Amino acid sequence: MERIAVYPGSFDPITLGHLNIISRSAMLVDRLLVAVLKNPQKEPLFTVDERVRMIRRCAEGIPNVEVESFSGLLVKFLEEKKASIIVKGLRAISDFDFEFSMALMNRKLNNQIETIFLMTEDRYAFLSSSKVKEVYFLGGTIKGLVPEHVEECLRGKFGSPAGPSI
Numbered sequence: 001m002e003r004i005a006v007y008p009g010s011f012d013p014i015t016l017g018h019l020n021i022i023s024r025s026a027m028l029v030d031r032l033l034v035a036v037l038k039n040p041q042k043e044p045l046f047t048v049d050e051r052v053r054m055i056r057r058c059a060e061g062i063p064n065v066e067v068e069s070f071s072g073l074l075v076k077f078l079e080e081k082k083a084s085i086i087v088k089g090l091r092a093i094s095d096f097d098f099e100f101s102m103a104l105m106n107r108k109l110n111n112q113i114e115t116i117f118l119m120t121e122d123r124y125a126f127l128s129s130s131k132v133k134e135v136y137f138l139g140g141t142i143k144g145l146v147p148e149h150v151e152e153c154l155r156g157k158f159g160s161p162a163g164p165s166i
Contacts, residue, residue: 005085017124021089038071
């Protein structure tokens with residue numbers, strides 16, 4: 001039986017920490033679906049389509065990775081895709097606290113779904129998409145935090161690394 005996992009997130013934008021989780025979890029399963037969440041309660045910088053394209057480009061060297069978007073309950077998405085594993089990346093204990101309660105809720109909704117927690121590499125433990133956007137907008141360097149392609153996408157949204165002129 002094919003082992004299909006889903007790595008869900010907003011990925012606004014994808015970071016090297018996300019890619020670390022993608023590449024490591026892809027080695028554990030037959031197929032890994034990176035699922036970009038359409039969340040109407042959030043105002044992302046990048047559209048869902050832009051995020052899907054960014055992730056596809058960043059993960060194109062990993063043959064068993066597919067990228068698509070979803071909305072609604074994650075468990076329903078897994079059921080539609082015949083997936084039985086949720087992959088969650090952890091940076092700190094605070095991540096675990098939140099993700100653990102989500103894993104329990106997902107198990108309550110469908111007890112055939114397992115959640116796998118992967119610790120990010122130490123060098124990415126501080127990294128988040130929101131920090132990347134803030135650092136870039138304020139003129140800091142994000143080299144080594146996101147793939148070059150993502151930095152180009154940020155430049156397209158914000159303009160120069162010093163942020164838009166007022």
